[in-house]
Amino acid sequence: MLSMNNDAYIDFLETTARRMDLLGENSFRVRAYARAARALEGISSSIDQCIEDGTITDIDGIGEGIATELKGFKENGTTEDFERLKSALPPHIDDLFKVQGLGPKRIRTLWKELGVGSLQELQQAADSGQIATLPGMGKKTVENIQKELERLASYKGRAPIADVIDVAQSMLEALRASPSVQRAEIAGSYRRGRITVGDLDMVAASTDHAATMKVFTTLPAVQEVVGQGDTKATVRLHSGLSCDLRVVDPEVFGATLHHFTGSKDHNIALRARATKRKLRVNEYGVFRINDQGEETERLPVATEEDLYQALDLPFIPPELREDRGEIEAAEKNALPDLPSLQDIRADLHMHTTYSDGRKSIKEMALAAKERGLEFICITEHSQSLHIANGLDRERLLAQIEEIDRVNQEVEGIRILKGLEVDILADGTLDMDDETLSKLDWVIGSVHQWTRQPIDEMTERVLRAVRSGLISALGHPTGRLIGRRNPYEIDLDPVLEACAENGVAVEINASPQRLDLDSSVVRKAKEIKNLWFTINTDAHSIRGLDDMIHGIKTARRGWLPKDRIVNTLSWDAFQKTVRAPGKG
DNA sequence: GCCGTTTTCGGCCCGACTGTTTTCAGTCG
Numbered sequence: 001m002l003s004m005n006n007d008a009y010i011d012f013l014e015t016t017a018r019r020m021d022l023l024g025e026n027s028f029r030v031r032a033y034a035r036a037a038r039a040l041e042g043i044s045s046s047i048d049q050c051i052e053d054g055t056i057t058d059i060d061g062i063g064e065g066i067a068t069e070l071k072g073f074k075e076n077g078t079t080e081d082f083e084r085l086k087s088a089l090p091p092h093i094d095d096l097f098k099v100q101g102l103g104p105k106r107i108r109t110l111w112k113e114l115g116v117g118s119l120q121e122l123q124q125a126a127d128s129g130q131i132a133t134l135p136g137m138g139k140k141t142v143e144n145i146q147k148e149l150e151r152l153a154s155y156k157g158r159a160p161i162a163d164v165i166d167v168a169q170s171m172l173e174a175l176r177a178s179p180s181v182q183r184a185e186i187a188g189s190y191r192r193g194r195i196t197v198g199d200l201d202m203v204a205a206s207t208d209h210a211a212t213m214k215v216f217t218t219l220p221a222v223q224e225v226v227g228q229g230d231t232k233a234t235v236r237l238h239s240g241l242s243c244d245l246r247v248v249d250p251e252v253f254g255a256t257l258h259h260f261t262g263s264k265d266h267n268i269a270l271r272a273r274a275t276k277r278k279l280r281v282n283e284y285g286v287f288r289i290n291d292q293g294e295e296t297e298r299l300p301v302a303t304e305e306d307l308y309q310a311l312d313l314p315f316i317p318p319e320l321r322e323d324r325g326e327i328e329a330a331e332k333n334a335l336p337d338l339p340s341l342q343d344i345r346a347d348l349h350m351h352t353t354y355s356d357g358r359k360s361i362k363e364m365a366l367a368a369k370e371r372g373l374e375f376i377c378i379t380e381h382s383q384s385l386h387i388a389n390g391l392d393r394e395r396l397l398a399q400i401e402e403i404d405r406v407n408q409e410v411e412g413i414r415i416l417k418g419l420e421v422d423i424l425a426d427g428t429l430d431m432d433d434e435t436l437s438k439l440d441w442v443i444g445s446v447h448q449w450t451r452q453p454i455d456e457m458t459e460r461v462l463r464a465v466r467s468g469l470i471s472a473l474g475h476p477t478g479r480l481i482g483r484r485n486p487y488e489i490d491l492d493p494v495l496e497a498c499a500e501n502g503v504a505v506e507i508n509a510s511p512q513r514l515d516l517d518s519s520v521v522r523k524a525k526e527i528k529n530l531w532f533t534i535n536t537d538a539h540s541i542r543g544l545d546d547m548i549h550g551i552k553t554a555r556r557g558w559l560p561k562d563r564i565v566n567t568l569s570w571d572a573f574q575k576t577v578r579a580p581g582k583g
Numbered sequence: 584g585c586c587g588t589t590t591t592c593g594g595c596c597c598g599a600c601t602g603t604t605t606t607c608a609g610t611c612g
Contacts, residue, residue: 230599259598
């Protein structure tokens, strides 16, 4: 059910679209393939299965033609048409799309006229001055290409969200502090809760555009102003990240924020819907249009809610705006009841000075209380994780006593006793059963011996899940975004076993992890009786604020809040979760 | 190539900015 090779089909369609585009084929055909790729990203079942049982054409955006291509790709790993596209173009020409400023037309010209088929050949063509001789490309174009090639060499693609949160928030605060700015927000994929961002998009409402532009382009994080008009500026930050600001009048802020939140595909789908209703949507609002295509009336759209209402839709949260079925669900009033920060009553994974955290139990409890939490669980590492100063039995018992004491001292928040126990290489737990049974909540996590073959890793985690001694499975794939790949594991049987054994599966909210990934959450939520838990894994007070990233991940995964144990009242929580060693 | 409370054929999102032009194509989001 959780077939992971869906990506191969998506990549197949994307590559097809890109290459047809380069060859100058019908642009609507190109878009059909690109749209089909988006549609496949959004489905929660196995594409393999859908092709087999013929339900693939039920998916909006997939018709007979693309279904036949997919079937051919499934059976033979390629198709006649795909081979044609492959042999017609140099093998590495797709890399050229990474160069900002180059699109299908220019790449095609570069290839046709100069034989450029890779980044390396592009560099040579730029350095030799040949590019400046091409129509529509001059000295400035060459300079920009050279700059881009430099950037690409030092800065690889999209940035993990963890690397941009600080700079993004500080820029936002600086903008908001400016007297010329009425409102400001970060839009783009950052707002949609993606795990990486290609750039930062900011939107500001202002009555003095010039002043706001000035504030933005002179922020300390800015290294270079790349482009600037009356309403839009693009800057390059010291980190290499690109950042856009759009400045608009306050009364159109809602429409503009919506426009720059995207995704592009969501906006395209919405505008197609608008066209059917004789409406036009742009970043300045929603307009009624006559048969000549002229704007006759401007609908009052002060907020994003107004915008959706103008299109007869309920508000669609930013995290769902990917054109992966959210518009259809909204139409049927079937959007999930998603969690927000206010719904979260508990944080059930955090560390203190007992292992590798920086603050005491009491300090963490008080900070959690300040953030509105009703209960927390202290979950140190266990003994075999030497590098993190893991706890053995004696130290854990000592901590249990201290938690009892702190619970007496601190009012208004309850501290649970827990452990993040290592799942050892053979699937046994790094603490004896009797001691684990004294605890309220135990997270089982894999930290070591992570290079096991997939079958061994799957069996190992299954054994822990079936032990009857863990309440939750911590960061189930072990990935560190942009730094470490997930370990090899077959999550299908693991998640099924979690549901059968009353073990909650964690969405680790640390922006470096965000594990489970939202795409897995969206599939896993289909498993009956599977509970989820969103936790910060905080090692400091500041870490407690990471909860929002876990929530965004859950929201991107279409996860209803009533599937998340952290939203339960204390009473309901006790009845729901599995305490270690008890049924 | 896909799709249809306008359509089974004829449409398919929209505007800002750049660099090259001399009125606009290409790219981006």
